Amino acid sequence: MSEHISSEDLGLDATTDAGLFGWFLASLLFGRPIQQEVAAQTWRLLIEDGFTTPEAIVSAGVGKLDRELWEGKYRRLVGVMAAELPDVMATVVGSYGSVGNLVRTSANAAELDRRLQSFKGVGPKTAEIFLRDVPNSVIGSSTD
Numbered sequence: 001m002s003e004h005i006s007s008e009d010l011g012l013d014a015t016t017d018a019g020l021f022g023w024f025l026a027s028l029l030f031g032r033p034i035q036q037e038v039a040a041q042t043w044r045l046l047i048e049d050g051f052t053t054p055e056a057i058v059s060a061g062v063g064k065l066d067r068e069l070w071e072g073k074y075r076r077l078v079g080v081m082a083a084e085l086p087d088v089m090a091t092v093v094g095s096y097g098s099v100g101n102l103v104r105t106s107a108n109a110a111e112l113d114r115r116l117q118s119f120k121g122v123g124p125k126t127a128e129i130f131l132r133d134v135p136n137s138v139i140g141s142s143t144d
Contacts, residue, residue: 005036007133010043014133017100021053023133024099028088031126032077042072054089054099062086084121091119103134104142112139 010026013019025046029039046068051057057065066082074081096102106112109131116127 004129004132005030005040010040012133015135015138017098018052020103020134020138021099022047024092024130025051025057025085027126027130028085028122029074029081030129031123032081034074034077038073042069042074045072054093057089058086058093060086080121088119088121101142103138104140107140109134109136109139 005026007014007019007023007026010022012022012026014023022043026039026043029043030036032039049068051060051068060068062082065085066078069078069081092099092102096105102115103112106115112134113127113131116122116130117124
């Protein structure tokens with residue numbers, strides 16, 4: 001495995017809507033000061049337990065996410081992430097409809113970076129992690 005866990009390491013195709021969502025969720029977890037393997041383990045648990053769309057995260061509620069994150073061993077940041085994940089995903093859905101639309105309607109990587117960092121709890125590191133695996137050919141590829 002490379003120095004950083006990638007979308008490919010997680011079995012994601014970052015050119016598809018499902019892959020972009022999965023990588024966005026993983027990036028949110030990786031972007032915090034926590035061991036990569038713990039973040040990856042937590043991501044796998046969330047996906048296995050049906051958190052495969054922004055709407056699933058929003059509708060889960062903080063208590064359910066708190067338990068999921070704790071079980072994934074994402075311990076010291078459980079409270080912060082259980083509150084932020086639904087907020088970020090609600091913003092994605094409300095503003096863009098999906099992570100795929102967020103990416104495809106961004107004119108370029110700089111605009112996508114700016115959009116990402118406008119979400120609560122998303123800073124330069126999280127945006128960098130997400131952008132690292134999103135192909136440039138997907139950014140701005142909206143047919144609208």
